[in-house]
Amino acid sequence: MAVIEVKNLSKRYGDTVAVRDVSFTVESGEIFGILGPNGAGKTTTVECIAGLRAPDSGTITVLGREPRDRALRTQVGVQLQESELQEKLTVRESLELYSAFYPDPADWRRLAGDLGLDEKLNTHFGKLSGGQKQRLSIALALIGNPRIAILDELTTGLDPQARRDTWELIAGVRDRGVTLLLVTHFMEEAERLCDRIAVIDHGEVVALNTPAGLVEQTATEDQTIRFRPSAPIADELLTGLPEVSRVSRQGDRIEVTGTGNLLHAVTSVLAVNGIVAVELRLEQATLDDAFVRLTGRPEEEHSS
Numbered sequence: 652m653a654v655i656e657v658k659n660l661s662k663r664y665g666d667t668v669a670v671r672d673v674s675f676t677v678e679s680g681e682i683f684g685i686l687g688p689n690g691a692g693k694t695t696t697v698e699c700i701a702g703l704r705a706p707d708s709g710t711i712t713v714l715g716r717e718p719r720d721r722a723l724r725t726q727v728g729v730q731l732q733e734s735e736l737q738e739k740l741t742v743r744e745s746l747e748l749y750s751a752f753y754p755d756p757a758d759w760r761r762l763a764g765d766l767g768l769d770e771k772l773n774t775h776f777g778k779l780s781g782g783q784k785q786r787l788s789i790a791l792a793l794i795g796n797p798r799i800a801i802l803d804e805l806t807t808g809l810d811p812q813a814r815r816d817t818w819e820l821i822a823g824v825r826d827r828g829v830t831l832l833l834v835t836h837f838m839e840e841a842e843r844l845c846d847r848i849a850v851i852d853h854g855e856v857v858a859l860n861t862p863a864g865l866v867e868q869t870a871t872e873d874q875t876i877r878f879r880p881s882a883p884i885a886d887e888l889l890t891g892l893p894e895v896s897r898v899s900r901q902g903d904r905i906e907v908t909g910t911g912n913l914l915h916a917v918t919s920v921l922a923v924n925g926i927v928a929v930e931l932r933l934e935q936a937t938l939d940d941a942f943v944r945l946t947g948r949p950e951e952e953h954s955s
């Protein structure tokens with residue numbers, strides 16, 4: 652069952668087209684990722700879904716309702732980039748205050764514990780680090796026990812351990828039946844957490860698939876093998892194999908790129924010629940490769 656439906660969404664700011672004819676649906680219980688470089692239109696898209704911005708054209712329904720419908724307030728939790736609370740509010744006060752807005756709030760002490768905030772309960776918001784503010788905003792998005800949580804740049808600003816802890820928390824939230832819409836530009840995050848990903852570039856959806864499906868869809872040469880041959884070998888032995896598309900050499904190492912059962916084909920021809928592949932490594936296409944092929948740029952250029 653679709654819980655979010657976006658049809659032909661477009662939004663511009665003056666002369667800038669931020670989102671152009673974007674359509675996708677998010678199914679109940681899934682973690683749906685929106686992945687794309689900076690300025691691709693991810694935040695604008697989720698702000699329209701959260702009812703915080705009005706689209707110029709297109710339609711959005713959330714749990715069958717228009718995004719600004721008041722009935723959604725208790726059903727949709729939103730964590731947006733750079734959300735600011737009052738400087739003087741402590742973590743405890745913020746959690747208690749937000750709990751009071753909802754008919755069936757989550758146990759805020761437990762959420763604070765899960766997000767590593769239990770030692771910061773008496774700290775003022777203004778005195779929290781960027782990562783702690785981030786974790787508090789995730790807690791506040793989840794405090795109403797929402798059916799849908801929209802999380803923008805979930806783990807930006809978190810250290811690697813905090814990022815992994817947050818992934819675990821999010822997977823646990825999904826296991827409780829919450830549908831999650833995540834905005835990210837971290838490839839590893841998208842790959843680990845998301846059931847499906849919409850890749851957005853220049854305001855348009857350029858691909859929509861499972862992480863594995865995106866890799867498969869964009870893989871041109873799906874594997875590369877690197878090794879050092881135990882004895883000299885002529886390139887022709889390898890280039891003659893139907894699985895092999897390219898052979899290159901770096902010093903005493905050989906790199907073979909190709910498709911199909913490349914590893915078996917290469918090791919068999921080596922064996923027939925009495926050669927052993929030393930320090931053999933097999934590399935397969937990753938979501939990073941898919942991202943570069945879809946957007947034409949590496950992820951790092953766009954990470955902030």
Ligand SMILES: Nc1ncnc2c1ncn2[C@@H]1O[C@H](COP(=O)(O)OP(=O)(O)OP(=O)(O)O)[C@@H](O)[C@H]1O
Nearest residue numbers: 664667668669687688689690691692693694695696
């Ligand atoms: N309030 C605004 N006024 C004018 N232009 C805006 C506004 N918000 C966003 N934009 C522009 O719209 C485009 C899409 O921005 P958006 O924030 O949706 O992208 P994003 O994919 O979320 O980027 P990031 O990863 O950097 O957060 C960008 O060109 C941005 O500069």
